[in-house]
Amino acid sequence: MSDRQGAAVVIIGGGVTGLSAGWWLARAGVDVLVLERGIVGWEASGRNGGGATHVYSPFGLEEQRLWPQMDELLGYPTEYQPYRIGVALTEPQLALARRWAEIGATRGFRWESLDSRQLKELVPIVGDNAIGGTYLHFGGHANPQRTVQAYAWALQDHGGRILQHTTVTGLTQRGGRVTAVETTRGTFDADTVVVAAGPQTGLFADMLGVWLPLAPARVEMIATEPIPLMSCGGVAGNGLYGRQTLRGNLVYGGGPHEWINVPDMAAPDHPNTPLVRNLARRLAELFPGAAHVRLIRAWGGIVENTPDGLPVIDRLASPGNVILATMSSVGFGLSPAVGRGVSELVLHGRCQFADLSALSLGRFAETPADWRDRAGWVSAGAPVAGAAAGDGADE
Amino acid sequence: MSEPVRRESDPRSIAGKAPRPERHVAVVVVGGGAAGVAAAVEAAEAGVEVLLVDENPVDNDTMAMDVPLYFGQRMQPSVRNRALMLERVVESNPALASAYEAGVDVQLGTCVWGAFVNGPTVQELDAPLLGLADERRSWLVGYDRLIVAAGARDVVLGFPGWERAGVMAANAAFSLLTRYRALAARRMVVVGSGSLGLRTAALALEHGVDVAAIVEIAPRVRGDAERARSLERRGVPILTSHTIREARGRVGEVESVVVVRMDDAGMPAAGSDRELACDTVCQAVGLTPSVELLALAGARLRFASALGGWVPELDEAVRTSVATVFAAGDCAGFHDAMLADPALARRQGRLAGLAVAESLGALGRRDAEGRRAKLDPEPPMQPPREVHGHWQAWLRSLIHAGGWEVNVCQCEEVTRRELVETRPPRYLAWQSPQMSARGLGTLLRDGPINQDQIKRLTRAGMGPCQSRRCREQVALLLAEATTTPVERIPLPTFRPPLRPLPLSVLWPGDEPPAMRGDWVSWFGIPTQFSPHWEAGMAMDEPTAHGRLIMSDE
Ligand SMILES: Cc1cc2nc3c(=O)[nH]c(=O)nc-3n(C[C@H](O)[C@H](O)[C@H](O)COP(=O)(O)OP(=O)(O)OC[C@H]3O[C@@H](n4cnc5c(N)ncnc54)[C@H](O)[C@@H]3O)c2cc1C
Numbered sequence: 039m040s041d042r043q044g045a046a047v048v049i050i051g052g053g054v055t056g057l058s059a060g061w062w063l064a065r066a067g068v069d070v071l072v073l074e075r076g077i078v079g080w081e082a083s084g085r086n087g088g089g090a091t092h093v094y095s096p097f098g099l100e101e102q103r104l105w106p107q108m109d110e111l112l113g114y115p116t117e118y119q120p121y122r123i124g125v126a127l128t129e130p131q132l133a134l135a136r137r138w139a140e141i142g143a144t145r146g147f148r149w150e151s152l153d154s155r156q157l158k159e160l161v162p163i164v165g166d167n168a169i170g171g172t173y174l175h176f177g178g179h180a181n182p183q184r185t186v187q188a189y190a191w192a193l194q195d196h197g198g199r200i201l202q203h204t205t206v207t208g209l210t211q212r213g214g215r216v217t218a219v220e221t222t223r224g225t226f227d228a229d230t231v232v233v234a235a236g237p238q239t240g241l242f243a244d245m246l247g248v249w250l251p252l253a254p255a256r257v258e259m260i261a262t263e264p265i266p267l268m269s270c271g272g273v274a275g276n277g278l279y280g281r282q283t284l285r286g287n288l289v290y291g292g293g294p295h296e297w298i299n300v301p302d303m304a305a306p307d308h309p310n311t312p313l314v315r316n317l318a319r320r321l322a323e324l325f326p327g328a329a330h331v332r333l334i335r336a337w338g339g340i341v342e343n344t345p346d347g348l349p350v351i352d353r354l355a356s357p358g359n360v361i362l363a364t365m366s367s368v369g370f371g372l373s374p375a376v377g378r379g380v381s382e383l384v385l386h387g388r389c390q391f392a393d394l395s396a397l398s399l400g401r402f403a404e405t406p407a408d409w410r411d412r413a414g415w416v417s418a419g420a421p422v423a424g425a426a427a428g429d430g431a432d433e
Numbered sequence: 434m435s436e437p438v439r440r441e442s443d444p445r446s447i448a449g450k451a452p453r454p455e456r457h458v459a460v461v462v463v464g465g466g467a468a469g470v471a472a473a474v475e476a477a478e479a480g481v482e483v484l485l486v487d488e489n490p491v492d493n494d495t496m497a498m499d500v501p502l503y504f505g506q507r508m509q510p511s512v513r514n515r516a517l518m519l520e521r522v523v524e525s526n527p528a529l530a531s532a533y534e535a536g537v538d539v540q541l542g543t544c545v546w547g548a549f550v551n552g553p554t555v556q557e558l559d560a561p562l563l564g565l566a567d568e569r570r571s572w573l574v575g576y577d578r579l580i581v582a583a584g585a586r587d588v589v590l591g592f593p594g595w596e597r598a599g600v601m602a603a604n605a606a607f608s609l610l611t612r613y614r615a616l617a618a619r620r621m622v623v624v625g626s627g628s629l630g631l632r633t634a635a636l637a638l639e640h641g642v643d644v645a646a647i648v649e650i651a652p653r654v655r656g657d658a659e660r661a662r663s664l665e666r667r668g669v670p671i672l673t674s675h676t677i678r679e680a681r682g683r684v685g686e687v688e689s690v691v692v693v694r695m696d697d698a699g700m701p702a703a704g705s706d707r708e709l710a711c712d713t714v715c716q717a718v719g720l721t722p723s724v725e726l727l728a729l730a731g732a733r734l735r736f737a738s739a740l741g742g743w744v745p746e747l748d749e750a751v752r753t754s755v756a757t758v759f760a761a762g763d764c765a766g767f768h769d770a771m772l773a774d775p776a777l778a779r780r781q782g783r784l785a786g787l788a789v790a791e792s793l794g795a796l797g798r799r800d801a802e803g804r805r806a807k808l809d810p811e812p813p814m815q816p817p818r819e820v821h822g823h824w825q826a827w828l829r830s831l832i833h834a835g836g837w838e839v840n841v842c843q844c845e846e847v848t849r850r851e852l853v854e855t856r857p858p859r860y861l862a863w864q865s866p867q868m869s870a871r872g873l874g875t876l877l878r879d880g881p882i883n884q885d886q887i888k889r890l891t892r893a894g895m896g897p898c899q900s901r902r903c904r905e906q907v908a909l910l911l912a913e914a915t916t917t918p919v920e921r922i923p924l925p926t927f928r929p930p931l932r933p934l935p936l937s938v939l940w941p942g943d944e945p946p947a948m949r950g951d952w953v954s955w956f957g958i959p960t961q962f963s964p965h966w967e968a969g970m971a972m973d974e975p976t977a978h979g980r981l982i983m984s985d986e
Pocket residue numbers: 050051052053054055056057073074075076077078079080081082083084085086087088089090204205206207234235236237238257258259279291303338339340341363364365366367368369370371372
């Protein structure tokens with residue numbers, strides 16, 4: 039350590055993506071260093087809904103296989119709870135819940151249809167407005183804040199290092215490789231660099247002259263005071279995602295996002311807006327039996343999306359020792375599997391347990407620079423007119 | 434460069450769904466105490482439209498959660514009578530009459546639970562907004578200028594038995610005695626002999642409440658010696674170099690409190706325990722400014738121990754770092770002189786009212802100068818003294834007398850030990866050698882202590898009282914356990930709603946149709962959740978307008 043400041047693998051970003059990758063690498067005995075601008079999990083990774091039901095993804099089966107083991111593998115609690123219940127108040131909502139279930143069935147998972155009476159037995163706070171639902175014998179949810187700290191601690195237990203309050207400001211390139219990362223606390227040598235910087239991942243791609251179209255957005259969640267525990271806390275519907283925590287709080291999000299610009303490496307603000315009222319209403323509609331329950335907290339988080347809403351998990355052709363990992367706004371649940379996949383990209387150059395071709399960077403080669411304008415994915419205050427996404431020059 | 438192609442905005446985004454305020458007023462004043470009323474009157478007399486909101490009377494259910502003050506279940510049943518309480522709130526605050534006369538729109542029983550402003554990641558709002566609510570509903574109000582005169586909150590510390598009904602704090606007792614005339618206490622032990630403690634004891638006596646003792650950790654009375662003597666003459670013992678060991682009683686009520694003398698080494702003196710019969714323990718150790726609304730409105734805060742903790746940065750016109758937001762009274766900084774003389778808060782309020790009127794162009798500069806010159810000059814006073822060292826001495830004594838198995842957070846039942854060991858909550862029943870090896874010490878190796886992070890891990894501060902009873906003591910305990918100066922522990926974030934409100938109250942009756950029509954749970958990108966093995970398949974989340982797309986159309 040003293041004669042060399044750096045590591046075999048330097049990971050930029052201490053969210054679930056970077057930390058899980060680092061944990062898998064440290065488990066494999068690799069010398070790994072995570073550089074985090076603030077505190078681990080301070081961004082989306084500690085502010086999300088905790089949902090872990092993404093069987094549609096190339097990482098979906100591995101997500102389902104790993105979650106039930108995570109507490110034990112990590113040695114720290116994640117509050118993982120299995121199974122999900124979908125509640126529908128309208129026919130289209132019911133069709134969506136069933137479609138979601140059928141995707142699971144295609145992958146070999148079991149589900150049941152619930153009529154309104156069965157639904158009410160399982161979820162006493164639903165009302166007569168619920169027309170039916172689904173019970174998934176797969177999927178689940180966990181506590182993001184606990185999980186992210188668990189990754190960080192487990193990574194350290196395996197000899198990995200985390201440097202918090204350290205912002206990466208630049209990448210040193212030599213001979214077609216990134217040889218070091220420059221930070222607010224000095225330069226760190228690296229054999230391989232993993233960029234898992236959430237919305238800022240696009241800024242690093244820019245530095246490398248690589249085109250990674252990303253649009254950041256702000257989203258919000260609300261939490262109520264605790265109410266008696268339901269037998270299955272994984273209940274959602276009516277355009278909300280979320281869960282009942284093991285403490286009893288109802289924690290839900292959904293509804294309109296706000297497209298924003300993330301012009302530099304600084305930590306973005308995550309305020310709430312009056313949307314918390316609209317969220318409260320959707321929640322009271324979903325659970326009329328809890329309409330009297332008090333909202334005690336709300337928060338915001340920043341996520342990034344690619345044009346097709348799918349992650350980019352790819353090893354660059356040049357510089358060849360860099361891996362980009364952005365989850366396109368759906369990365370908490372998949373993180374155990376994605377971290378493993380990234381560790382395999384580092385160690386073997388490819389992911390051995392899943393086909394990641396759908397998540398390659400190359401699919402955006404033809405995406406025009408003004409794609410955000412074309413899609414209308416722009417900030418109301420400062421349109422990114424004609425500029426390359428990511429440079430956010432006009433903010 | 435070619436013209437950028439611009440399509441319609443993303444229908445699933447917030448664009449075009451900006452919330453509409455129910456009304457827009459030139460000036461909103463939050464808080465109907467001395468500072469708030471003075472500010473409202475001053476601005477209104479200058480010809481500005483003013484809305485003054487105050488949350489009193491607070492409903493019984495909210496009080497029972499120790500919100501907004503630490504009422505400790507010592508409300509009389511009469512607080513359920515809203516009409517009577519409204520009458521009393523008005524009667525007890527004669528200055529309100531001057532506000533009505535000046536044409537101020539006064540809304541009582543109305544809390545402000547949110548402040549929403551544009552910033553780097555919020556561009557949707559047409560104007561800064563406040564979220565308001567009464568017992569039945571919530572609404573939004575836009576403003577040109579905001580004056581926050583939200584007062585101060587009690588700093589409270591735990592001891593064994595402090596969960597019992599009857600443990601409360603000074604500002605709540607003051608409110609129940611003078612505002613509601615509904616304090617259900619017969620015999621009180623007052624904790625703290627500073628101005629706050631002495632005033633609380635005197636007020637209790639005046640209202641026919643016995644004062645069993647005043648307990649003080651310092652070796653001498655901290656407040657005015659003459660006031661202390663007068664209380665002693667009326668039979669109130671003042672026990673200096675004493676701390677609380679325990680509050681006792683049956684079925685969750687306080688029936689007595691055990692006090693203990695601390696020796697020169699700061700440890701409980703053997704054999705000095707004394708049990709005092711009482712039904713109420715009133716913590717009067719100190720107050721801290723209520724800055725949560727200022728924080729949400731974007732005002733920069735700084736730590737000033739002599740002003741009670743975190744306070745807004747203010748210029749001479751009591752303007753915060755946000756040009757449209759002003760602060761006056763206890764929320765701008767609390768110290769003993771503020772307690773002794775409400776004229777200080779009134780003066781700050783007037784300054785705020787004048788500054789606001791001037792900044793809106795209702796008063797010319799000369800006119801405003803003239804009015805400022807006519808205000809009573811600030812009376813000469815001792816520079817206020819720092820308080821956190823004293824609060825820490827209290828905490829240390831309570832740890833020595835009561836131990837580590839005492840809840841620091843009542844809502845989530847997190848003990849001092851669990852906090853410093855960063856234990857996961859008990860209901861997880863988690864055991865692992867790895868977890869046992871972790872604690873504040875190992876966290877400190879990774880970076881400075883952060884209260885929000887500790888909250889995530891332990892849940893201390895996550896409960897329904899919204900950390901009103903534990904915010905300061907968690908910070909003090911973290912400072913103590915890690916020998917960090919308390920001002921170096923970052924202020925934990927405040928989040929809306931600033932009052933715990935039922936979903937049915939927050940429920941917006943005025944949703945724009947697009948809000949309902951285009952609502953999806955997550956972005957609405959058709960390919961985001963489509964199965965990877967069915968390339969080209971789109972899975973659109975249905976909206977109220979839309980339908981489910983299930984084929985690759
Ligand atoms: C409200 C909300 C609800 C969500 N719900 C769910 C859900 O239910 N299920 C689900 O699976 N997903 C959900 N998500 C998405 C999920 O949270 C994210 O996709 C995931 O956390 C991304 O993790 P990450 O590590 O890739 O990125 P991040 O969590 O954004 O982490 C990136 C890290 O990089 C750091 N960083 C950035 N720049 C630098 C730099 N220059 N130097 C050093 N460090 C830097 C940041 O500080 C940050 O900690 C939700 C997100 C939000 C906000």
